[in-house]
Amino acid sequence: MRLFISKDDIEDTVIRQNLADHSALAAFRMAHQIRVQTLKDAKALIGFSDLHNIPLKLIGHAGWAFDLKNHVIYPKRVHSKGWLVLPFIAVVAFIFFAAILGVIAANDSLLVTLKETHTRIFISETEARTQGLFSVGSDTLTLEQCKSPVQKQAIPQTFDPRDLKILCQVWTDPALKTHLSKEVPKQRVVSLAGFLFALWCAWQFYTVFRELLSANMLKAILDERQLGTSE
Numbered sequence: 001m002r003l004f005i006s007k008d009d010i011e012d013t014v015i016r017q018n019l020a021d022h023s024a025l026a027a028f029r030m031a032h033q034i035r036v037q038t039l040k041d042a043k044a045l046i047g048f049s050d051l052h053n054i055p056l057k058l059i060g061h062a063g064w065a066f067d068l069k070n071h072v073i074y075p076k077r078v079h080s081k082g083w084l085v086l087p088f089i090a091v092v093a094f095i096f097f098a099a100i101l102g103v104i105a106a107n108d109s110l111l112v113t114l115k116e117t118h119t120r121i122f123i124s125e126t127e128a129r130t131q132g133l134f135s136v137g138s139d140t141l142t143l144e145q146c147k148s149p150v151q152k153q154a155i156p157q158t159f160d161p162r163d164l165k166i167l168c169q170v171w172t173d174p175a176l177k178t179h180l181s182k183e184v185p186k187q188r189v190v191s192l193a194g195f196l197f198a199l200w201c202a203w204q205f206y207t208v209f210r211e212l213l214s215a216n217m218l219k220a221i222l223d224e225r226q227l228g229t230s231e
Helices: 013-032 039-052 056-065 081-105 143-147 163-171 176-224
Strands: 110-113 120-123 127-129 140-142
Touching: 013 039, 013 056, 039 056, 056 176, 081 176, 110 176, 120 163, 140 143, 140 163, 143 163
Parallel strands: none
Antiparallel strands: 110 120, 120 127, 127 140
């Protein structure tokens, strides 16, 4: 027994055509991101686009600034290009934030700050790194250095001279391994969640930026061709 019915299984031509129209309308809305409500409106918009050589994508990206019924722009919904700066800054900021969280999520060490010296490091059971979030190289202190005489201990410049002594005490703590095994997975989950949220925010602000830019571009085209505006 078949559980699904296709359009070809329907004998009524009116219903079949209606289903075909709905499929075509859904495909049109998805392809051009234009939320027309009827197939008639979609056909009229296609005719307008072809007649005046205006890309449907541009109309779709302009969003609510364009009147889909009357094919005119709402001037009050078109903001000056100066407004483009705000969403652009937000996009860059959230992408930067996402990159930081992505680096932390991909790290097998725990990101901590030493209270006494305020040095920020990635610490594991045997080493500590002051690697920059976007740098290839890193400065490292290891457990082996704790065994060297004080006068022979070479401390990288990115570390505070007191950091090795503090870290040697931390590494000798038997609770460190248990703490790292619990906190590193938590750090990864939280950072990954933040990474995804930051990307989502960046995308939202990008759509705002794209809408503002597209509305300005579309208004300029319509003004040039004297196709009118709506109050």
